[in-house]
Each structure stands twice: as C-alpha cells, then as structure tokens.
Amino acid sequence: MIKIATIAGSDASGGAGLEADLKTFEEYGLYGMAAVTVIATMDPANEWAHSVYALPEDVLRFQMETIFKGVGVSACKSGMLGTEYAVEIICEYIKKHKVNNYVLDPVMVCKGANEALNPELNSSIAKKLLPLAKIVTPNLFEAAQLAGMKEVNSLEQMEEAAQIIFDKGAKNVFIKGGAKLPLSYETKKAIDIFYDGESFGYIENDLIDTKWTHGAGCTTAAAIVSGLARGLSPVESVVLATQFINESLRASFPLNKWVGAGNPTDWRKDRAIYSLSGEVFADGHNGFKK
Numbered sequence: 001m002i003k004i005a006t007i008a009g010s011d012a013s014g015g016a017g018l019e020a021d022l023k024t025f026e027e028y029g030l031y032g033m034a035a036v037t038v039i040a041t042m043d044p045a046n047e048w049a050h051s052v053y054a055l056p057e058d059v060l061r062f063q064m065e066t067i068f069k070g071v072g073v074s075a076c077k078s079g080m081l082g083t084e085y086a087v088e089i090i091c092e093y094i095k096k097h098k099v100n101n102y103v104l105d106p107v108m109v110c111k112g113a114n115e116a117l118n119p120e121l122n123s124s125i126a127k128k129l130l131p132l133a134k135i136v137t138p139n140l141f142e143a144a145q146l147a148g149m150k151e152v153n154s155l156e157q158m159e160e161a162a163q164i165i166f167d168k169g170a171k172n173v174f175i176k177g178g179a180k181l182p183l184s185y186e187t188k189k190a191i192d193i194f195y196d197g198e199s200f201g202y203i204e205n206d207l208i209d210t211k212w213t214h215g216a217g218c219t220t221a222a223a224i225v226s227g228l229a230r231g232l233s234p235v236e237s238v239v240l241a242t243q244f245i246n247e248s249l250r251a252s253f254p255l256n257k258w259v260g261a262g263n264p265t266d267w268r269k270d271r272a273i274y275s276l277s278g279e280v281f282a283d284g285h286n287g288f289k290k
C-alpha cells in the first residue's frame with residue numbers, strides 16, 4: 001500500500017482542508033494520513049464567518065513524528081498552515097526524512113474571503129517551503145503573492161509569475177486560472193499553466209458553471225500529490241488532477257446557502273459500493289441457506 005500524508009487544516013464542513021485531501025487520497029487507492037495544523041470552523045449564525053484555531057506546536061510535532069518516523073510516506077502535501085511554527089516543522093520534517101514528493105498548496109485565502117489569511121506567513125512560506133516543493137499549486141491571488149506581483153490576471157502574467165516562483169526554488173509551478181481568469185470566462189475553458197523551468201504547458205478543461213467550488217483547491221493539490229505518489233511525472237500528475245477536479249465539480253452540490261462542494265467520488269459512480277450490493281432475497285439472505 002502506498003502511504004501519503006497531508007499536513008493541513010481541518011475544515012469542519014468537510015469540503016476543504018484535510019477532509020478533502022483524505023477523500024481524494026482514497027480515490028487514488030492510497031493510504032492517507034493527516035497532521036492537523038489548525039481547525040477551521042464556520043458560523044451559520046454569522047454568514048458562515050470563518051474562525052481558525054491553531055493546534056499547539058508540540059501537538060503538531062507529535063503528529064509529524066507519528067507519520068514520518070512512525071509510518072513513513074511516499075509523498076506529502078501541505079495546505080492551510082496558520083502559524084510560523086507549522087512552516088518550520090514542515091521544513092524540518094521534509095528535510096530530515098528526505099521527502100522528494102512534496103506538494104505545496106500555498107493556501108492564503110478561503111473561498112469567499114477576500115483578505116489574505118496570516119499575510120505575515122506568506123514570506124516564510126515562499127522562503128522556506130517553496131525550495132522544497134516538487135510542485136507548488138497557487139491560484140491567481142496566491143501566485144501574485146508568491147511572485148511579489150500586483151496582480152496575476154492574464155496568461156502573460158501567469159507565465160511571468162511562474163518564472164519568478166520557479167526562480168525562488170519550486171521545481172515545478174502549476175498556476176490555476178480557474179473561473180477567475182478573464183480568458184477562462186471568455187472561452188468557457190478552465191485554463192491552467194504548468195512550468196517546469198523549460199517550457200510552459202497549457203492545460204484546458206471545460207469550465208464548469210457552478211458556484212459550489214468550496215475545497216476545489218485542496219482537492220486539486222491532493223490529487224496532484226496522489227499522482228506523484230503513484231509514480232506519475234509532475235506534468236502527468238497535474239493533468240490527471242485537473243480531469244479529476246473537473247469530474248468532481250460536474251457533480252458539485254450545495255451544503256447550505258453559503259457554500260457547496262464537489263463530489264470526488266462521482267467519476268466512478270458506476271462502480272460505487274452500492275452498485276456491488278447484489279441481490280437480497282425476500283427472507284433476508286443472499287444465497288446461503290441453512
């Protein structure tokens with residue numbers, strides 16, 4: 001069994017964070033583990049306002065020890081970090097355990113929230129974690145932050161940001177255009193770019209017309225690291241992940257009036273567990289009778 005870990009926040013609503021990561025790992029047939037950095041809660045009495053509670057440093061360390069020393073992994077990803085010590089601890093464990101397949105999802109905003117979470121962390125994420133990342137997966141806002149650009153809003157600016165982020169040490173850069181990119185909006189294609197330091201890959205999928213996209217970024221990064229864990233190349237992992245999130249968003253659904261999530265199981269709905277259920281006879285057996 002291939003083992004993989006996420007070091008991320010818990011999203012109590014289940015669509016994003018480590019909950020999304022573990023669901024995605026499962027779809028890739030991997031054994032998933034999680035170290036919780038923060039717990040995010042959302043308040044239905046206050047327009048779904050987010051609160052974030054960091055776990056103490058020693059508790060994060062104990063979880064990392066359980067995972068990296070106690071079990072071992074083929075790959076890991078990080079998501080919402082919340083504290084400077086989370087950045088330090090991840091840096092330390094990735095180096096100490098020589099984790100080659102590390103995907104950095106530089107979570108800086110949650111869907112619907114405009115201001116950056118912990119803006120003071122952005123520079124230490126760029127300085128300490130980017131150089132360790134096999135692939136970094138910013139959206140447009142995060143790409144601008146990591147590259148130190150005012151905005152990233154076009155294909156040309158995505159390429160410029162990718163070059164700057166590559167020069168800061170990430171081995172591969174994947175910038176998600178998504179629905180926020182005017183070009184995606186105009187062409188009805190979700191356009192993302194991939195840069196390995198030599199050439200740009202342009203990845204396009206149908207733009208799914210849904211507002212239920214909570215957790216799409218987490219799921220995409222989790223799918224990418226799962227591809228790496230399964231032995232795919234960086235570009236293969238990225239392309240497969242975009243197809244996976246595309247299928248998931250086609251089946252997206254509301255959780256409440258504020259948010260909704262993708263369905264990462266939808267791609268295999270014809271082989272879902274309930275399709276295995278077989279026949280149950282009227283007197284309650286499935287073939288064997290005493």
Ligand code: PXL
Binds near residue numbers: 110
């Ligand atoms: O989608 C970004 C994100 C990541 N991680 C956690 C979150 C969110 C957004 O709500 O709660 C834990």
